[in-house]
Amino acid sequence: MPHLAARRETVPTERAAPEPASPGGGRRRFLGGCLAGALLAAVPFIWMLGAGRLELTQRHPLGAFYDTQAASLLDLHWDVPTGSLGVEAFVVGGKSYQYQGPFPALLRLPVVAVTDRFDGRLTQLSMLAAFAVTMVFVSRLSWQVRRLLGPGGPVTPGEAVAAGGFILLLGTGSSLMFLAGQAYIFHEAILWGVAWALAAYDSLVRHLSERSPRALALAGVFASLALLTRASVGLGPVMALAAVVGLRSFMALRARRRPDWRELLGPAAACLLPLVLYAYVNHAKFGTLFSVPVSAQVASRTDPARADFLRENGDSFFGLRYLPTTALQYLRPDALTFERQFPFVDFPPLAESVGEVRFDRIDRASSVPATMGWMVLLGVIGVTAVVRRRAGRTRTAAAALGPPLAGALLGSAVILPYGYIAQRYLADFIPLLVVSSLAGLHHVSSRVRSGAPGAGVLAAALVLVALAGVYVNFALGLRYQRQYGFVPERVRAELIAWQLDVDGMLPGDQAPRLRSIATARALPRSAEEGDLVAVGRCAGLYQFDGDIWRPVERTNATGRFRLALRLTDPAPNARYELVGGGSGGDRRSLSVAPGPNGRVAFVFTSTGSRVVVGNAYKIDPDEPFVFEVVMDRRLNQLSVVSDGRTLLGSLYAARDDRLQVATLIPGDLVNRPLATPVCDELVGRR
Numbered sequence: 001m002p003h004l005a006a007r008r009e010t011v012p013t014e015r016a017a018p019e020p021a022s023p024g025g026g027r028r029r030f031l032g033g034c035l036a037g038a039l040l041a042a043v044p045f046i047w048m049l050g051a052g053r054l055e056l057t058q059r060h061p062l063g064a065f066y067d068t069q070a071a072s073l074l075d076l077h078w079d080v081p082t083g084s085l086g087v088e089a090f091v092v093g094g095k096s097y098q099y100q101g102p103f104p105a106l107l108r109l110p111v112v113a114v115t116d117r118f119d120g121r122l123t124q125l126s127m128l129a130a131f132a133v134t135m136v137f138v139s140r141l142s143w144q145v146r147r148l149l150g151p152g153g154p155v156t157p158g159e160a161v162a163a164g165g166f167i168l169l170l171g172t173g174s175s176l177m178f179l180a181g182q183a184y185i186f187h188e189a190i191l192w193g194v195a196w197a198l199a200a201y202d203s204l205v206r207h208l209s210e211r212s213p214r215a216l217a218l219a220g221v222f223a224s225l226a227l228l229t230r231a232s233v234g235l236g237p238v239m240a241l242a243a244v245v246g247l248r249s250f251m252a253l254r255a256r257r258r259p260d261w262r263e264l265l266g267p268a269a270a271c272l273l274p275l276v277l278y279a280y281v282n283h284a285k286f287g288t289l290f291s292v293p294v295s296a297q298v299a300s301r302t303d304p305a306r307a308d309f310l311r312e313n314g315d316s317f318f319g320l321r322y323l324p325t326t327a328l329q330y331l332r333p334d335a336l337t338f339e340r341q342f343p344f345v346d347f348p349p350l351a352e353s354v355g356e357v358r359f360d361r362i363d364r365a366s367s368v369p370a371t372m373g374w375m376v377l378l379g380v381i382g383v384t385a386v387v388r389r390r391a392g393r394t395r396t397a398a399a400a401l402g403p404p405l406a407g408a409l410l411g412s413a414v415i416l417p418y419g420y421i422a423q424r425y426l427a428d429f430i431p432l433l434v435v436s437s438l439a440g441l442h443h444v445s446s447r448v449r450s451g452a453p454g455a456g457v458l459a460a461a462l463v464l465v466a467l468a469g470v471y472v473n474f475a476l477g478l479r480y481q482r483q484y485g486f487v488p489e490r491v492r493a494e495l496i497a498w499q500l501d502v503d504g505m506l507p508g509d510q511a512p513r514l515r516s517i518a519t520a521r522a523l524p525r526s527a528e529e530g531d532l533v534a535v536g537r538c539a540g541l542y543q544f545d546g547d548i549w550r551p552v553e554r555t556n557a558t559g560r561f562r563l564a565l566r567l568t569d570p571a572p573n574a575r576y577e578l579v580g581g582g583s584g585g586d587r588r589s590l591s592v593a594p595g596p597n598g599r600v601a602f603v604f605t606s607t608g609s610r611v612v613v614g615n616a617y618k619i620d621p622d623e624p625f626v627f628e629v630v631m632d633r634r635l636n637q638l639s640v641v642s643d644g645r646t647l648l649g650s651l652y653a654a655r656d657d658r659l660q661v662a663t664l665i666p667g668d669l670v671n672r673p674l675a676t677p678v679c680d681e682l683v684g685r686r
Contacts, residue, residue, distance in 0.1 A: 026155035027143060033160030034139035034167045038132075041171025045131055048180040048477055049124050051491050056128060057121040059644025061486055062088075062184040064120035069098050069105035070112040078285050087299035088185075090286065097285040099292055100189050101228040101278075103196075120645065124183045130191035131176065134198060135167055141202040142166065142438050148209060148397035149385060150442040151449040159445055165463075166441050170434065173469035174372050175427040181481035190427045193230025196222050197411065197431045200237035201404040208244070208400040213266060220270030227274040228281065233428055234274065236411020241271035243403040309360045309419065317360060317419045324354040326416045330426065335367035336472065341512060341530065342502040345475035347484075351421055363422040364484055368429050371473055374466035375433040382439025401439060408432035423480065483530075484545055492543065493552050493678045496532070500681055512543075514682045523549045523634050535634075538679035539657075542634070549635065553676040557657055559632040562674060564624040568667035570594040575603060578669065579629055581659035582607075588654060590629060590640070600625075602640045602648040614640060614648025624670070631659060 050056055068084045079095035089096040098105075104126055111118055142163055150159070170176065176194075179187040200222035206215035223241060227234030244267040252258065279289040286293055295315045300306050313319055329335065329351040337346045347364040369376050383405065386398050408431040415428045444462070447455035481487070482495035496512055503511040514532045523533055529546035540558030542549045554560035561579055570576070572594070580589040588606040595601060595616055602614040619625040627642035631652055638652035661671045 029157075029160045030143055030146065030155045030163050031139055033162075033164035034135075034142060035164075037164030037167030037169075038135035038139065038171065040164075041135070041168045042128075042131070044172055044474070045177065045180050046128065048177060048474075048481070049127060049183060051181075051481060052494065056124040057118065058124060058183065059120045060123060060182075060184045061644075061646060062186070063123040065098055065100070065185045066105040066108055066126075066188070067112055067116075067119040067122065069102060070108040071116075073102070073105060074109065074113055078281075085298075087297070087302060089298045090293065090296045091298060091301075092286055092293065092296050099285075099297070100185060101193075101230060101234075102281060103225050103229040104188055104192055123185070123188050127180065127183055127188050127191050130188070130195045131171070131180075133195040134176070134191070135171065137195070137199040137202045138170060138434055138438075139163075139167060141198065141205060141434070142441070144202065144205050144209065145397075145401070145438040146442045146445075148205075148400055148442075149382075149439055149446065151446040156449070159449075162441065162445055166438070169374065169466045169470065173374065173466050173473055174430060174433070175424070175473065176430070177470075177473040178371075178423060178477040178480065179427055181477035182485045184486065187424060189230045190233070190424055193226050193233035194427055194430050196226035196229060197233045197237050197408075198434060200226055201240065201408065201431060201435055204237070204240055204244070204404055205400050208403065209396065216266045216270055220273045223270065224274035224277050227278050231278070232414040233411055233431065234278075235414055236407045236409075236431055237404075238271055238274050238407070239410045240403045240407025241267050243406050245271060247403065306360060309358055312358055313419060318417050319419065320417050321355070321357045322359065322419045323417045325351060325357060325359070326418065326421060328354060329365055329421055330367050330416070330429075331369065332367050333369040333373070335365070335370040339530075340508075341499045343471075343475035343478050345472055346479055347423070347476060357419075359419045359421065361420050361422070363420075364480070365421050365423045366426070366472075366476060368426055368433070371426060371476065372429070372433060372469055374462055374469050375437040377462060377465060378438075378440030378444070379433055379436030380440070381443055382436045382441070385443040386439050397439070401435065404435050405432070408435050423476065483543075483550075487550065489551050489553060492550060493541075496543070496552060496678050497681075500678070511685065512682070532682065534679050534683060538676040538683060540632075540634075541676060541679040541682075551632070551635065553674075553679050554630070554632065555674045555676060556659065556661075556671070558634070559630055559637075559652075559657060559659060560674060561629040561659075561661065562626070562672040563629060563661070564626045564668070564670040564672060565592065565619075565665075566624050566668045567592075567594060567600070567619075567621065567665075570666055576665045577662045578602075578665075579631065579659055579661055581631075582654060582656065586655050588631070588652075590631065604638060604648065604650065612638070612648065612650045615646075617642070617645070617647050624668070626672075633657065 046054070046056070050058065065085055065088065068080045072078065072080045079097055080089070082096050085096060085098055088098070090099050107126060108122055111122065146163070176191070179191055200219050203215045203219035203222055206212055207219060219237065219241065223234065223237035226237055245264055248263050248267070252260065282292070283289055294300055294317060295310055300310055335348045337348050338344060339346050347366055350362050351365065353359060353362070386401050386405070412429045412432045415425045444455060444459055448459055478495070482491050499512055503509065512530055512532050514534060523542055527544040529544060531544045532552070533542045534540070535542070535558055538553070540554045541552040543552050563578065565578070575591045575593045577589050577591045582588055585607050588604070591603045591605070593601045593603050597618065598621060599616045599618045601616045604612040625642070627640055627647070630637050630639045631654070633652060633654040636651050636653060638648070638650045639646060640648040661669065
């Protein structure tokens with residue numbers, strides 16, 4: 001028996017001690033609390049996801065990429081139609097490829113195979129599904145950590161409330177809430193990457209605590225899905241599985257015995273599976289196993305600043321030179337500013353590069369402590385509890401949680417030496433924060449239940465910090481959704497309207513500052529962030545976002561038209577003017593050109609023979625075709641948009657605002673009125 005005893009000492013995990021029977025079903029009560037927390041968290045998440053509307057099939061300018069990829073996969077190839085990805089496309093061998101992982105596209109296959117009606121409309125539903133998957137696996141992981149570090153025994157109502165509260169706070173007081181604010185490809189990829197990474201950690205903890213082969217296989221599958229969605233987050237579970245292989249080998253060698261291949265084969269296979277799948281997909285697209293040819297991206301070829309950046313950094317976005325700046329920005333505790341206008345919290349000033357290192361882009365970003373401080377505090381408590389290696393439950397917890405914590409740490413660190421700073425990258429830290437803070441949650445819960453001195457005060461302080469985190473993430477998500485990101489005029493105007501409403505309820509003047517009411521040829525070159533300019537008698541309202549002027553409300557007088565078109569027996573190869581203006585050297589015209597099979601294309605012409613032809617689009621001849629035209633000389637913007645789909649887009653230049661809607665057209669063309677309620681209220685307050 002000495003040999004058997006020695007062998008048991010070399011195994012890095014132990015089966016968790018069975019818990020006493022729990023009257024009424026402790027696991028059921030615990031997971032019921034988690035379910036309640038998830039349902040409560042889903043309400044604000046869905047509100048943010050729909051930009052205040054209960055409509056989760058809205059289009060986004062960058063929301064159709066995965067649908068395009070799914071359609072290509074149905075035809076058994078990875079390349080997508082030229083031009084379908086814009087500047088995000090990677091052109092290799094004359095073909096265009098999407099660099100994002102394929103899982104969200106695979107998810108769309110059943111819909112895309114049947115209809116194209118929902119092309120560009122599935123992003124919000126996909127993100128909601130990712131949110132649900134996250135809630136499920138965090139709840140499962142929470143129960144396992146409770147078994148490892150919690151108080152044991154029956155689950156009390158207080159514990160169920162604490163478990164549900166954690167889930168509620170994760171959904172509302174973390175970067176998940178910020179991601180919901182922009183339903184487009186980048187946020188969708190991060191949400192699914194986080195979801196599958198947490199699923200992989202849940203399965204790995206189950207395997208390490210129970211020695212379950214099925215759980216190990218699931219860990220490999222979930223790690224593959226994470227890596228095939230977002231490589232940085234997905235690398236974490238892969239490294240965690242590699243850590244299991246290394247740890248078991250080390251323990252065997254320390255015991256002076258040959259490693260048992262049966263202990264290593266399973267985790268090694270689970271580790272290799274995602275790497276092999278990733279290498280296959282990457283090679284099929286780019287001809288390389290793991291690297292991505294960033295110089296082949298259209299943006300790298302068309303943007304001089306991007307091209308210069310890549311030349312300076314050896315055609316790579318990664319480098320240790322970026323680490324001081326990114327680490328300082330993402331880990332500083334004071335990365336917030338406070339404003340006099342609702343929602344009162346805003347992003348800090350843009351990060352300053354340490355050592356004047358050149359970044360591809362430095363966008364608005366807060367930090368992990370400033371937005372998820374409650375998880376940081378719980379995580380420190382949890383890691384401290386795990387590393388205190390003692391006999392019994394804590395030793396088992398260290399063996400089961402150690403590899404996931406190490407993998408999640410490495411997965412989070414991938415984003416640090418990256419030459420691009422953005423708020424969305426804070427979500428890469430969520431798997432690490434979840435695993436560590438769950439350990440802290442159940443350690444604190446155990447101390448509260450045992451009546452340890454100061455435990456109740458600590459729990460109350462954590463709740464207060466968490467509530468602050470909820471508001472901060474809501475405020476930043478709202479700001480980015482309605483002021484800084486891809487913001488429709490309606491959404492931007494709503495935020496200003498809310499600010500005016502809040503101003504009416506609070507003492508003092510909290511209203512946005514209206515700089516001028518004048519007919520100006522150009523918008524002011526200098527302004528403070530948030531300043532508003534009204535043109536004429538509310539012909540248009542614009543806001544400065546700290547970088548450029550953005551539209552809030554526009555009318556025909558500033559180049560915006562909402563039109564309803566019905567063509568009746570159009571002549572073949574004809575072109576009918578819809579909106580035109582100017583004369584002589586400043587003549588410009590937007591026309592519609594009917595084509596075969598009920599399709600039309602919009603055509604812009606201007607003096608000097610400049611012609612811009614938009615994408616062909618099929619319209620129903622029996623229904624009015626509603627679309628929006630923008631010919632805004634102040635923003636140099638020309639666009640035709642219908643139902644969130646851009647049918648024509650280009651730069652626009654003109655010397656005046658004189659535009660008229662045409663009347664000579666075979667059919668009906670109705671110019672629908674445009675109101676400016678926000679501008680009217682601001683002017684009325686002056």
